[in-house]
Amino acid sequence: MSIFRSLFLWISNNKSLRKNLPNFFFVKKAVKRFMPGENLNDAIEAAKKLQKPKLGTVFTYLGENLTNISEAEFVKDHYKEVLKRISNENLNSEISLKLTQLGLDLSFEKAILFFEQIAALAKELNNFVWIDMEGSNYTQATIDFYNEVHKKFTNTGLCLQAYLMRTKYDIENNLDYNSSIRLVKGAYKESPEIAFQKKSDVDKNYISIAKMLLQQSQTSRRRIVFGTHDLKIINHIKQTAFKLNTNELELHLLYGIQTSEQIKMANEGLNVKTLISYGKAWFPWYMRRLAERPANVWFVLKNIFSG
Numbered sequence: 001m002s003i004f005r006s007l008f009l010w011i012s013n014n015k016s017l018r019k020n021l022p023n024f025f026f027v028k029k030a031v032k033r034f035m036p037g038e039n040l041n042d043a044i045e046a047a048k049k050l051q052k053p054k055l056g057t058v059f060t061y062l063g064e065n066l067t068n069i070s071e072a073e074f075v076k077d078h079y080k081e082v083l084k085r086i087s088n089e090n091l092n093s094e095i096s097l098k099l100t101q102l103g104l105d106l107s108f109e110k111a112i113l114f115f116e117q118i119a120a121l122a123k124e125l126n127n128f129v130w131i132d133m134e135g136s137n138y139t140q141a142t143i144d145f146y147n148e149v150h151k152k153f154t155n156t157g158l159c160l161q162a163y164l165m166r167t168k169y170d171i172e173n174n175l176d177y178n179s180s181i182r183l184v185k186g187a188y189k190e191s192p193e194i195a196f197q198k199k200s201d202v203d204k205n206y207i208s209i210a211k212m213l214l215q216q217s218q219t220s221r222r223r224i225v226f227g228t229h230d231l232k233i234i235n236h237i238k239q240t241a242f243k244l245n246t247n248e249l250e251l252h253l254l255y256g257i258q259t260s261e262q263i264k265m266a267n268e269g270l271n272v273k274t275l276i277s278y279g280k281a282w283f284p285w286y287m288r289r290l291a292e293r294p295a296n297v298w299f300v301l302k303n304i305f306s307g
C-alpha cells in the first residue's frame with residue numbers, strides 16, 4: 001500500500017481532523033466534485049439529470065459508526081423517506097447503506113429491526129437495498145447480518161471486497177447461492193495478513209471473482225453488480241460475459257468519476273447506475289476518495305488558490 005494511500009486512510013479515521021478539516025472552504029468546495037450536495041433534494045435533482053442519458057442511480061446517505069441508537073432510528077426513517085421519494089418521482093434509483101449507520105456497533109438486533117423495516121418498504125415499492133461493506137472488523141458481522149435478512153428479503157444485496165483474501169471463500173461457503181453481490185476492490189486500510197496490498201494482485205483477484213460470479217449467474221438467481229471505474233477490468237468483464245453469452249451486465253460507478261464513460265456504457269446498452277452520496281457526514285468518505293487517487297489531492301489544492 002502506498003504511503004499516500006495510508007496517509008489519507010489514517011486521516012479518514014482521525015477524530016480531530018474529522019472535526020476540523022470539513023470547516024475549511026477549500027475542502028467544502030472540492031468535495032462537490034464527488035457529491036451534488038448535502039441534502040436529499042440535491043441527490044434527487046442529480047439523479048433526474050442522470051436519467052436523461054439513461055443512467056440509473058443509487059442513493060447513499062453518508063454516515064458511519066453511530067454512537068447513539070436514536071441516530072440510527074433517524075437514519076432508518078430517512079431511508080424510508082428516500083424510498084417514498086424514489087417511488088413518487090418515478091426514479092430509476094435504489095439505496096445503499098452502511099450497517100454501522102443503522103447501529104451495528106450498538107445492537108445487532110436493533111440494526112436488524114431497522115434494516116427489515118427499510119427492506120419491507122423497499123419490497124412493497126418494488127425496490128432494492130444494498131449493504132455497503134465496511135472495514136474488516138465488520139466483515140463477518142455484515143455477512144451474518146446479510147444472511148439473516150436475505151432469508152426474508154430477497155430484494156437485498158451485499159457488497160464484497162476483492163482486496164480481501166477471504167472473499168472468494170465467502171462467496172463459495174458463507175453466502176447463499178442466490179445472494180446478490182456488488183463486487184468492489186475495497187476502500188479501507190487492511191493488513192497484509194488478510195488483504196492483497198499490490199494493485200496488480202487486487203485486480204487479478206477482482207477478475208477471477210468476477211469470472212466465477214458470471215459463471216455462477218448461469219445457474220443462480222443472484223443479481224451481480226460490478227462496482228469499479230477500472231476500464232481494463234470492465235473490458236475483461238465484458239469479454240467474459242460475451243463468451244458466456246450473459247446479456248445482462250450491470251455496473252455501478254461513483255458520482256463524478258468517469259462520467260463520460262458511464263454515459264457511453266449506458267448508451268451501449270449496459271445497465272449502469274451512478275452511486276450518489278450526500279449528507280453532512282462526508283469527511284471519512286471523502287478522504288477514502290482522495291486515497292484512491294493522488295490526482296484528487298491536486299484538485300483540492302487547486303481550490304485553495306482559485307478562491
Ligand SMILES: Cc1cc2nc3c(=O)[nH]c(=O)nc-3n(C[C@H](O)[C@H](O)[C@H](O)COP(=O)(O)OP(=O)(O)OC[C@H]3O[C@@H](n4cnc5c(N)ncnc54)[C@H](O)[C@@H]3O)c2cc1C
Pocket residue numbers: 131132133134159161184185186187188227228229230231252253254257258275288289290292293296
Ligand atoms: C458503486 C460503488 C460502491 C462501492 N462500495 C464500496 C463499499 O461498500 N465498500 C468499500 O470498501 N468500497 C466501496 N467502493 C469503493 C471501491 O472499493 C474502490 O475503492 C473504488 O471504487 C476505487 O477502485 P476502482 O475499482 O475504481 O479501481 P482503481 O484501480 O482504484 O481505479 C481505476 C481508475 O478509476 C478512476 N478512479 C478510481 N477512483 C477514483 C477517485 N476516487 N477519483 C477519481 N478517479 C478515480 C481512475 O481513473 C483510476 O485510474 C465502491 C465503489 C463503487 C464504484
